Amino acid sequence: MTAKEKSWKEISPAGVCWKSSTQFLTGDWKTYKPVRDLEKCTRCLLCVLFCPDGAIHWKPEKGDIEFDYNFCKGCGICANECPAKAIEMKLE
Amino acid sequence: MQTEAEWKFTAKDIAEKPDLFLSGHRACAGCGPATVLRLIMKAVRGPTIVTNATGCMEVVSSIYPYTSWAIPWLHTAFENAAANASGIEAALKILKKKGRSKHEHVDVIALAGDGGTYDIGIQALSGAVERGHDFLYVLYDNEAYMNTGIQRSGGTPLGASTTTSPAGTVIPGKLEHKKPIADIMVAHDMPYVATASPYYWRDLLVKVRKGLEVNGPAFLHVFAPCPRGWRSDPAKSIELSRLAVETCIFPLWEAVNGEYQLSTPSKVFALAPQKKKPVKEYLQVQGRFRHLFTPKFEKLTEEIQRVTDERWKRLLKKCGM
Ligand SMILES: Cc1ncc(C[n+]2csc(CCOP(=O)(O)OP(=O)(O)O)c2C)c(N)n1
Ligand code: SF4
Ligand code: SF4
Ligand code: SF4
Numbered sequence: 001m002t003a004k005e006k007s008w009k010e011i012s013p014a015g016v017c018w019k020s021s022t023q024f025l026t027g028d029w030k031t032y033k034p035v036r037d038l039e040k041c042t043r044c045l046l047c048v049l050f051c052p053d054g055a056i057h058w059k060p061e062k063g064d065i066e067f068d069y070n071f072c073k074g075c076g077i078c079a080n081e082c083p084a085k086a087i088e089m090k091l092e
Numbered sequence: 093m094q095t096e097a098e099w100k101f102t103a104k105d106i107a108e109k110p111d112l113f114l115s116g117h118r119a120c121a122g123c124g125p126a127t128v129l130r131l132i133m134k135a136v137r138g139p140t141i142v143t144n145a146t147g148c149m150e151v152v153s154s155i156y157p158y159t160s161w162a163i164p165w166l167h168t169a170f171e172n173a174a175a176n177a178s179g180i181e182a183a184l185k186i187l188k189k190k191g192r193s194k195h196e197h198v199d200v201i202a203l204a205g206d207g208g209t210y211d212i213g214i215q216a217l218s219g220a221v222e223r224g225h226d227f228l229y230v231l232y233d234n235e236a237y238m239n240t241g242i243q244r245s246g247g248t249p250l251g252a253s254t255t256t257s258p259a260g261t262v263i264p265g266k267l268e269h270k271k272p273i274a275d276i277m278v279a280h281d282m283p284y285v286a287t288a289s290p291y292y293w294r295d296l297l298v299k300v301r302k303g304l305e306v307n308g309p310a311f312l313h314v315f316a317p318c319p320r321g322w323r324s325d326p327a328k329s330i331e332l333s334r335l336a337v338e339t340c341i342f343p344l345w346e347a348v349n350g351e352y353q354l355s356t357p358s359k360v361f362a363l364a365p366q367k368k369k370p371v372k373e374y375l376q377v378q379g380r381f382r383h384l385f386t387p388k389f390e391k392l393t394e395e396i397q398r399v400t401d402e403r404w405k406r407l408l409k410k411c412g413m
Contacts (some may be wrong), residue, residue: 052113053119075329
């Protein structure tokens with residue numbers, strides 16, 4: 001978390017701030033967290049497409065995906081939809 | 093104009109496109125409509141304005157002082173997303189005529205839930221379509237008024253328990269069938285109407301783009317599971333959007349100038365009916381239908397199957413199959 005970013009519990013109700021909601025880290029809602037098995041993952045990118053929170057990113061320069069736990073709410077859709085069964089939901 | 097092959101809707105292309113519906117929105121974990129919005133915003137073709145009726149997706153994406161929209165976005169009252177879209181489109185036309193718009197064209201998308209479409213927004217929608225405004229209306233259908241506490245809507249299916257159609261000793265959940273909203277829109281003689289489901293993401297994106305490309309009004313009915321209102325496992329939202337198609341409870345089709353056409357994911361079940369799954373498989377994974385698996389109300393699952401089959405048969409006929 002950088003200095004500018006705040007958790008949703010810290011946001012002041014006063015003052016307008018025309019910044020996007022990406023400042024609003026929703027990741028502390030989760031009880032389970034997705035953990036990927038790099039060996040099994042085929043980089044099909046379905047998890048990137050289906051995540052409701054945009055918490056999985058495709059990094060072309062690395063040729064791999066990355067989880068952003070700041071926004072992951074632990075829903076488990078990525079694990080459920082992964083055709084390679086490469087994601088396991090683990091208790092936080 | 094680009095052709096379908098040039099739209100770049102492969103998983104890699106989509107993953108590389110910038111997000112226009114951003115992270116940090118306050119939807120519940122596993123929210124189907126949130127996935128739908130993230131996907132549809134990957135299909136836009138240029139400058140786009142979205143106007144959004146009150147409902148979950150409006151509330152979770154615009155909590156003061158933040159916004160999850162990386163494009164111009166207007167909130168509208170619950171009942172008039174389509175009227176708002178008409179106004180935006182008319183204003184854009186005038187700006188262009190007066191030479192005050194730097195864009196050759198700006199797309200307009202109206203977005204609303206089932207409550208805001210089937211019930212309260214239908215008059216504004218019907219009027220805007222009749223006037224022939226050039227916009228795409230996206231209905232994300234989570235089958236109840238979720239934002240205000242799961243009240244039944246015209247889009248809630250038969251037998252679903254909601255806070256205003258609670259299953260108990262008196263009623264077995266909602267007593268009426270789902271209103272065929274997309275067919276009602278086809279009856280408006282509009283250029284483009286389609287249904288879509290997020291599991292079939294490529295089909296969904298192609299339909300969004302087709303709806304934008306068309307001159308005149310387009311209507312897209314998108315299935316959008318809501319784990320909170322459906323009492324379902326948040327991990328299963330996308331699975332449910334697949335099951336709804338596999339059971340033919342939510343078939344995928346398009347109507348171009350009134351001509352019905354079955355979409356590929358549903359065509360599979362028309363060509364090989366033995367692959368069609370029983371509706372029970374879809375119903376049993378949702379708490380809102382739990383009571384249908386007790387002796388008192390189990391007859392209703394047969395009724396749901398009967399009506400699903402009947403509507404499917406009618407659709408096949410319309411598609412000439
Ligand atoms: C005229 C009017 N009546 C009632 C409300 C209260 N209200 C706000 S959102 C909502 C429900 C929205 O349901 P739906 O369109 O299905 O969207 P969802 O919340 O399911 O995404 C209601 C009843 C309102 N905003 N305006
Ligand atoms: S869905 Fe599974 S296999 Fe595909 S990219 Fe994600 S983790 Fe890898
Ligand atoms: S658990 Fe849910 S929110 Fe987290 S990365 Fe997976 S799909 Fe996204
Ligand atoms: S109530 Fe349903 S539609 Fe609304 S934010 Fe939660 S999961 Fe999404």
